[in-house]
Amino acid sequence: MKIAVVGWGYVGAATGLGLKDHHEIIAYDPYKLTALYSMNILRELPAMSELVKIKQVYDISDLREAELIFVCLPTPTTENGVDTSYIDKILDDLNQKLDKGIIVIRSTTPPGTIKKYQEKYPKFQFVHNPEFLRERTPVSDFLNPDRIVIGGTHDDAIKKVMDVYKLFDCQKCVTDTTTSEMIKYASNIFLANKISFFNEIHNVCKVVGADHKKLADVVALDRRIGHYGVNGGKPYGGSCLPKDTDGFIHFVENHLKHELHLIKATKKVNDEMKKHEEGEKRE
């Protein structure tokens, strides 16, 4: 299948490189892929020569030939909430140049965003296919997911995306787009929440003189709990957990006017851990 990938950061590069052996990939990014490679974003790629298998285009009209257009653009959280302007802009550009197409948004977007895009651009068929990779191992995480989430309402578009992933040995979960958007936030915020929970336990261990390391090892043996996030003593970081926790709080409280309790506490514990960590570094 001819697949266009818009945005060659962590998610776009992992998607393009992960699919290149079975599909024809067209890359669209203002930066040359070779430049991104030397910036180390594509660091999991075994050799730069692999990039020659990928055709890069700079004119949006060239995406017309793609059967699917995967959009992997940033959605940063700012003081005004989640900024979807990168996606808004590319959709306006695609709308001007293309008469139809299947647009697969891989970015993390606030619940309801894709539904609004579908209403605004009825000539396109939208699918939401959130990504769950880690930045340390983008390509191998993309190729070995725990599950693949496909949100959409057009059966033929969903089927095409299913086809792309037919060789992936994991459960494929089909939902509507608002549910797939919520699944992405719920997954990231749960991980943030778990880290904050064990940071709080870590702090109490220090007060009572308990061995937190031992506690973490033993608690993790419960298969319902597992090893992720139990070690304590460090705030959650990276580019996604803080961004998505903050973005979700902003969206739910300011946009939906719905009060959150636990998720705000997750952020509060993390902010205190960060202050503590910075204080320790200064000493």
Ligand SMILES: NC(=O)c1ccc[n+]([C@@H]2O[C@H](COP(=O)([O-])OP(=O)(O)OC[C@H]3O[C@@H](n4cnc5c(N)ncnc54)[C@H](O)[C@@H]3O)[C@@H](O)[C@H]2O)c1
């Ligand atoms: N980084 C992660 O670990 C991760 C994991 C899962 C989901 N996500 C989500 O995926 C989305 C993308 O994140 P990322 O980390 O891959 O972003 P990134 O910042 O690494 O990369 C974005 C890429 O988009 C390109 N770009 C910017 N404007 C463009 C335009 N108009 N046309 C074409 N390309 C353009 C940039 O040059 C860059 O290469 C975000 O919504 C993020 O929340 C990220």
